[in-house]
Amino acid sequence: MQTFWRDVLKIGFDDIDDQHKVLVGYLDKMVAAKANDAEEVKAVLTGLEEYVNYHFSYEEAKLAAAGFVKLEEHKKEHKNFALAVQAKVSEYQNSNYDVDEMVTFLKEWLVKHIMVKDRIWAKYLLEQAKN
Numbered sequence: 001m002q003t004f005w006r007d008v009l010k011i012g013f014d015d016i017d018d019q020h021k022v023l024v025g026y027l028d029k030m031v032a033a034k035a036n037d038a039e040e041v042k043a044v045l046t047g048l049e050e051y052v053n054y055h056f057s058y059e060e061a062k063l064a065a066a067g068f069v070k071l072e073e074h075k076k077e078h079k080n081f082a083l084a085v086q087a088k089v090s091e092y093q094n095s096n097y098d099v100d101e102m103v104t105f106l107k108e109w110l111v112k113h114i115m116v117k118d119r120i121w122a123k124y125l126l127e128q129a130k131n
Contacts, residue, residue: 003025003028004024004025004027004028004107005020005021005024005025005028008115009024009111009114009115011114011118011119011122012122012126013062013122013125015058015062016059016062016118016122019055019058019059020055020110020114020118022051022055023048023051023052023055023110024107024110026044026047026048026051026106027103027106027107027110029044029047030044030045030048030099030102030103030106031099031103033099034099034100041092041099042089042092042093045088045089045092045093045102046089048085048089048106049082049085049086049089052081052082052085053082056075056078056082059078059118060074060075060078063121063125066121066124066125066128067128068121068124068125069124070120070121070124074117074121077113077117081109081113084105084109085106088102088105
């Protein structure tokens with residue numbers, strides 16, 4: 001089975017890294033589901049949509065508790081992605097949207113977000129811990 005997770009995606013917080021692994025794991029599930037049937041893809045997408053909301057709430061609460069100064073900006077990115085996922089799920093359910101396109105979109109967004117945006121707050125939290 002293909003796996004999209006790479007250790008380079010780790011940001012140094014085990015709880016968030018574990019959640020990121022689950023998120024990225026949905027890409028693997030989607031590829032596997034595509035080989036089976038459209039109903040399985042829909043189930044994976046529903047699970048992804050639910051987990052995205054859980055993860056973003058968890059991460060935002062962690063950042064709020066730490067006093068992350070760019071929290072509102074980060075929350076806006078999360079909201080935009082959640083809305084994009086919701087739109088793509090709806091699009092898929094209405095017209096059998098191309099799963100490969102969806103996997104590419106999700107992979108690109110998740111990798112970019114984790115590698116760039118999440119590393120900003122991870123660095124901030126690590127610096128706060130030193131002080």
